[in-house]
Amino acid sequence: MNTKKPASGPTTLRDVAAAVGCDVSTVSRVLQNKGRVGAETRARILAVAGELGYQGNPVARALKTARSSTILMVVPQIENPIFASAIINAEIEARVSGYALLVAYDQGGAGAKIIEDISRSSMIEGVVIASYDDDDRMRQTLASTDRPHVIINRVLPGDAHCIAMDTQSAARIGTAHLIGLGHRRIGHLAGRLGRFNGESRRRGWADAMAAAGLAAEEDLVAEARYDPDRVPAAVDALLAAGATAIHAATLLTGAAAIARLHTLGLRVPDDVSVVTMHDDLLARVVYPDVTTVALPTEEMGRAAVKRLVGQIEGTAGEGEGVVLLAPGELIVRGSAAPPKS
Secondary structure (H helix, E strand, O other): OOOOOOOOOOOOHHHHHHHHOOOHHHHHHHHOOOOOOOHHHHHHHHHHHHHHOOOOOHHHHHHHHOOOOEEEEEEOOOOOHHHHHHHHHHHHHHHHOOOEEEEEEOOOOOHHHHHHHHHHHOOEEEEEEEOOOOHHHHHHHHOOOOOOEEEEOOOOOOOOOEEEEOHHHHHHHHHHHHHHOOOOOEEEEEOOOOOHHHHHHHHHHHHHHHHOOOOOOHHHEEEOOOOHHHHHHHHHHHHHOOOOEEEEOOHHHHHHHHHHHHHOOOOOOOOOEEEEEOOOHHHHHOOOOOEEEOOOHHHHHHHHHHHHHHHHOOOOOOOOOOEEEOOOOEEOOOOOOOOOO
16 A cells, blocks of 8 residues: 655545545545445545545535535633643544634633624534533523534533543542552642532542542632632642642642642652643643643544534434543652652
């Protein structure tokens, strides 16, 4: 199989077909996720398309079909490593499927207006909506569009088009690691309590504490939500409660917790250990590098686009429902150690 790139110009469907040794129509069906093609052939086509750098042409497709082939993705926090990873992988999956991905920043809960404004000026075919926790705000956002949608990073009760991560299990794994090191007063630096993600992660921490016969005391929970600016006060409260270790609900707040401990003159992990969830560059560039539980953020971004394209093109399976992606492995680094004797 020859996968040499063409001498000049962009890679075409014909180039991919020639490299694979199949018809152009077969390549087109695979890259547009239409029709039935054998699993082995499909895998070869996708692999060769990636090697040759094939990119679909949404503009040309729109002119030909009177469709935009554009997907809108609305996120509440672009700087958050989880959303950054999901965006990158959603864009890759969209491109392979012949769609363009447009990303909009929902600042202050303006998702409904963003979708309305963009829908008026563009032919958006579907929407991926990333959210933290607010059910009412999410329903208002969904009411603003009649396009197919997929919700990521949380489960909205009553909506089947949700793809989230099992962060309760991730929190349980991270907390259990601290317990295994010998910590007994483990503080939970919480997300937004009373909402899906915040409560999932708090429950995971509490599950691990209960399994070890430890009390998940109220003063060992401090709510920072997802805001690094709230972390110093929350860390101070956990230290006042006698915490020798901190489980942070997000990588961003975990890194901010380490920064606060440094400011207080405390050594990590000699004086206080920190464990969080999600593995990203940030986990490796702070000092010390962060022990964390990997999250399937890349898979979440890809799966959301696949599900949405299936809805748009009428190929979604009837049995598709809420998806909860399992966490990855515990990655042991320098931020956690046994407590001081």
